[in-house]
Amino acid sequence: MQSRRDPILDSVELLVHELAEQRPRGLGFRVIHCFRKPGTICGPGEEIAAVLLVHQGREYWLPLPLSLRILFDYLARARYPQSAAQIVSGIRRNPLYVSDNATSKHERRRALPIPRSFVRVYIERLRLAIRKTLNEAGLTIEARDVLLSQRTVTNEMGYRLLGHCEWIHIDALSSPCNVHDGRAFRLSPQVHTVRSAVGQSLNNN
């Protein structure tokens, strides 16, 4: 019989605890918000600069345009499945999305409201980007299992993102961030991180 202080058994216990910690949380995502005004979090004027998949300590950039970054950010915050109407009204009413990009170089460009009839198309495009990134990360998970479509008792569809997400804020006074090469992303000293888990309570699908 092995002794109680056997390093192999101790290492196995450590791995068991790691698994227990990580399994229910699903995939990890990181959303970068730039141009944060000091003292605010996710306030008007911030730019959703990038969405990253975090897997085994590496970051993989999701190739998303502004409208899909907004949609991703909205779904990552939603705890319950969101219908197309809820997504549209939720995005229109949130000052972060309405004035997103206002302080960036595309200052004049405001986030276009997503038409309700386009939500389904946007969801498919979002899945396409997730699929590409999962492939790049070497994961064999279906994008449909990450971004779920859940039918209600009627024809209405609810959309939900599974996984856990953290928001990283970069202050307006920080040096410009290089987000488009994904892996070479550098954080300035003035970062503020907000972590949130989404879809934990409804993981059994």
Add this chain to the structure above:
Amino acid sequence: MAQILLISSNEVERTKLAAALRHRGHIVCLADHCGTADFRSGIGPQRIEIVVCDVAVLNEAGWRELRALAELLRHDPAGIRMLCYCRIYRGPRFQLDVERLGARFVYAE
């Protein structure tokens, strides 16, 4: 409790360690080397969560099998963990070589 695949060519060692792991409540499946380890269907309908591998005796073929197994596990979406152990001290270079495969390593002298 976890489902563990224990790979060791030393039968006595394997039996002892399996007994200790079972004593702690884990479900253990045994294999004598990486090539025979069918880790996907080893334990009933449930999947293996942790692979524990004895790397004390590794020849060229053994390294090849270990690399193939590590590569398989690295791309597994369920995130199967791999722990390699060695009861003989082989130095830090050996440890680094094993850890480069993506496995944890522990000397258990």
